[in-house]
Each structure stands twice: as structure tokens, then as C-alpha cells.
Amino acid sequence: MTVEAWLLAATTLIALVAVVVAGVSVRAVRRLSARLDFDTPMPAASPLDPRDLDTPDLDMARPMELAPRVVEGRVVVPPTQAQVVRTALGRPGVRLSILLYGLARALRAENRDRVVALMRREYRHRRRQRLRAGRQAIRAARPTAAPTTDRLHAHLVEPRPLSLTDRMISP
Amino acid sequence: MMGRAVWFAAGAAAGVYGSVKARRAAYRLSAPGIIDQAAALGVGWRAFSAEMRDGMQARTDDIVHRLDPAAAAAQLQLEDSLPRKREVTPG
Numbered sequence: 257m258t259v260e261a262w263l264l265a266a267t268t269l270i271a272l273v274a275v276v277v278a279g280v281s282v283r284a285v286r287r288l289s290a291r292l293d294f295d296t297p298m299p300a301a302s303p304l305d306p307r308d309l310d311t312p313d314l315d316m317a318r319p320m321e322l323a324p325r326v327v328e329g330r331v332v333v334p335p336t337q338a339q340v341v342r343t344a345l346g347r348p349g350v351r352l353s354i355l356l357y358g359l360a361r362a363l364r365a366e367n368r369d370r371v372v373a374l375m376r377r378e379y380r381h382r383r384r385q386r387l388r389a390g391r392q393a394i395r396a397a398r399p400t401a402a403p404t405t406d407r408l409h410a411h412l413v414e415p416r417p418l419s420l421t422d423r424m425i426s427p
Numbered sequence: 428m429m430g431r432a433v434w435f436a437a438g439a440a441a442g443v444y445g446s447v448k449a450r451r452a453a454y455r456l457s458a459p460g461i462i463d464q465a466a467a468l469g470v471g472w473r474a475f476s477a478e479m480r481d482g483m484q485a486r487t488d489d490i491v492h493r494l495d496p497a498a499a500a501a502q503l504q505l506e507d508s509l510p511r512k513r514e515v516t517p518g
Binding site for chain 1: 454460463464466467468470471474476478479480483485486487491494495497
């Protein structure tokens with residue numbers, strides 16, 4: 257094997273190593289950028305949800321030890337406070353605790369009495385309304401025999417013809 | 428004479444009381460009475476669930492305040508800017 261052949265083989269080997277190193281580097285950079293994009297806080301889905309608050313002020317107020325950094329060749333991005341709070345609120349134990357607290361508060365004596373009083377008042381109100389409507393319907397369907405003001409006026413304007421007894425009394 | 432009057436008054440009061448109670452029980456067992464009781468139950472359930480929601484929200488605020496006072500302050504500001512919730516009223 258000549259010297260030129262050895263040089264050609266060495267150059268080919270160096271080129272292959274360079275290509276492999278370039279490929280590994282590109283892959284590492286892509287992975288790093290993807291991780292940075294994933295850890296970037298997403299915009300809030302609803303502006304009314306306070307748990308999605310991730311305002312720039314809070315991000316700017318983040319201390320230096322919480323900034324993304326590379327530790328032993330790996331990118332470490334500490335979670336933001338909003339992410340910590342959201343995760344804590346999503347744990348089953350915390351959710352159960354929240355539910356039990358709400359139930360206990362709703363079942364307190366004062367709230368219980370208030371709810372019962374509301375129900376009783378609503379029932380009485382509806383019963384009175386229904387009975388009043390029933391009485392009005394009965395009056396509208398069957399007028400009473402008592403002389404009304406209109407009937408009295410009609411009688412005064414047009415007197416009834418005298419009966420036999422009246423004619424016997426007054427000649 | 429006095430004893431008879433007392434007994435008469437007691438009997439009349441018992442009769443009035445019993446008739447009112449019987450009329451109310453009869454109304455409660457009728458169809459309109461059952462509808463009214465269901466409506467009252469709905470009002471009670473709404474009030475109960477509203478109170479429970481308030482309690483859950485208070486607990487959530489407490490947890491958020493413990494974990495992150497800055498986020499709690501921002502949440503309080505946001506709640507102040509939102510319209511108030513409606514009160515549950517009968518009728």
C-alpha cells in the first residue's frame with residue numbers, strides 16, 4: 257500500500273468522523289431547542305382563570321437560581337411558581353381536601369338553617385300564590401249572589417214592577 | 428260555668444288547629460303540593476351547592492396563598508376586577 261493510499265484512507269476516516277460529530281451536534285441542538293420550547297409557559301387558555309396567571313412581571317421577578325441552566329450536560333429548567341401551584345392543586349389528596357372543606361362549610365349549622373329556611377319560605381310562598389290563584393279563579397267562574405254596586409245602581413234607575421203584596425199594601 | 432267555658436275554648440282551639448294541620452297535610456300530599464316541595468328542594472339544593480362552591484374556592488385560595496403569595500395577590504386583583512356572583516334567592 258502506497259503512502260497516497262494511506263493518506264486517502266485517513267482523510268476518509270476523518271471525514272466520516274466529522275460527519276458523525278456534525279450529526280450528533282445537530283441532534284443535540286434540536287433536542288435542546290425542543291425542551292426549551294416545551295418549558296416555555298403557554299399563553300392562558302382563559303383570561304378568567306387565575307391559576308393560568310403567568311404574567312411577565314412574575315417571570316421577571318424569578319430569582320437567578322430558578323433560571324434554566326445546564327447541569328452535567330443536561331438542561332435543567334426549574335418549574336415556575338404557577339406550575340407548582342397548578343400541580344399542587346391537581347393532586348388527588350388536595351382535591352379531596354378542597355371538596356371536604358366545601359362540604360363541611362356547607363353543612364355548618366348556620367348554613368344548614370339558612371338553607372332550610374330558604375326552602376320553607378319558598379314552599380309557603382308558592383302555596384300562598386297557588387291558593388290565591390285558585391280563589392280568584394273560583395270568584396271569576398261563579399260570581400256571588402250578593403248585590404254588587406252595578407246591580408244596585410241598575411235597580412235604582414229602573415225599579416222592578418210591584419209585586420202582588422206591594423200592590424195590596426200600597427193602593 | 429267557668430269550667431265549661433274553658434273546655435269550650437280548648438275544644439274550639441283544638442278543632443281549629445287540627446283542621447289547619449289536616450288541610451296543610453292534604454295539600455302537601457296533593458299534586459300541586461308535591462310540585463311546590465320539589466321547587467323548594469331545588470332552591471335548597473342551589474343554595475347548598477353555592478355555599479359548597481364558596482367553601483371550595485376559599486380553600487383553594489388558602490392553598491394558593493400558602494404556596495405562592497404573589498400569585499394569590501394577583502388572583503385577588505383579578506377577582507376584584509370581575510363582576511360579583513349572583514345571590515341565590517327564592518322565587
